[in-house]
Amino acid sequence: MKTLDIISQPESPLTKKSTKLDSFVGNTPLYPIQNLDIKEDVKVFAKLEWQQFGGSVKTRAAYRIIQDAIERGELTEGKHLLDASSGNTGIAYAHIGAALGIPVTLCLPENASEERKQILRSLDVNLKLTSRAGGTDEAQEVAKEIYEQNPSQYYYADQYSNPSNWKAHYDTTGPEILDQTNYDVTHFIAGLGTTGTFTGTGRFLKTYKQEIELIALQPDIAMHGLEGWKHLETAHTPAIFDDSVADVMQTVSTEEAHETMKLAAQKEGLLISPSSAANLAGALRLARQLEEGTIVTLFPDDSSKYGEVTNQLFK
DSSP states (O other): OOOOOOOOOOOOHHHHHHHTTGGGSSOOOEEEEOSSOOOTTEEEEEEETTSSTTSSTHHHHHHHHHHHHHHHTSSOTTOEEEEEOSSHHHHHHHHHHHHHTOOEEEEEETTSOHHHHHHHHHTTOEEEEEOTTTHHHHHHHHHHHHHHHOTTTEEEOOTTTOHHHHHHIIIIIHHHHHHHTTTOOOEEEEEOSSSHHHHHHHHHHHHHOTTSEEEEEEESSSSOOOTTOOOTTTSOOOTTOOTTSOSEEEEEOHHHHHHHHHHHHHHHOOOBOHHHHHHHHHHHHHHHHOSSEEEEEEEOOBGGGOHHHHHHHTO
């Protein structure tokens, strides 16, 4: 019986374009925090996630979501990528979409910073603003309604439920942290938004060593000022969130984050966002409790999209 040769399918034009972005996603530097009264045997590091295409940690998830959808044949030329976002994932979609020729439609709460909205408009995003009171929960509902009305026109990415979100961090962020700390990390601490960063990175680190402690952060109250973060007790819990991943859950106040923004600028030379500062605040609190260890967190983005906050803090 003659063996038939398997004919591989040619790569689609979108696949070819997307793989050319590989080297511009992830591989962010690990910055040592040195001047904030940390004990000699305790080290605190933060990954500078804005130093990649798209300008934030959300590039990792957005890129993986798009790549996986193209590979499955769900996102094809002519279809719009549709999702809800508080800003950073939307901006990442917009940058990648522009580079690949994929139109992007986003549902965004109207109280997102003016800088974020301007960036999205500059990248030719079809922007649907939702009420500030409804937050990203309402933006998700509006996105679903748009998709259900015309499913043939859209690929609905649904970052809050899409497993490609956390898998991006399992496959990139976690391994990078291990490599950059010479496999010496003892604690990982990060905030919860879509929860993909914490879930994926945490799962990977636990596969290396169960003793690595994973600390999840969330805002202390429902009406907080940490864009992109979720107060899980009052918001819709993302479907990708796995509450068994966290060893410890802690809260951070908006005020604590704002004070830490000042410290990071004045003592470390870093102009970071409120969510980055909230992560740093949690890491510093943990550092004060330890006698030794290596703590890693992430700075999701810098301060460039938060003019209203920085104008108040640094006037």
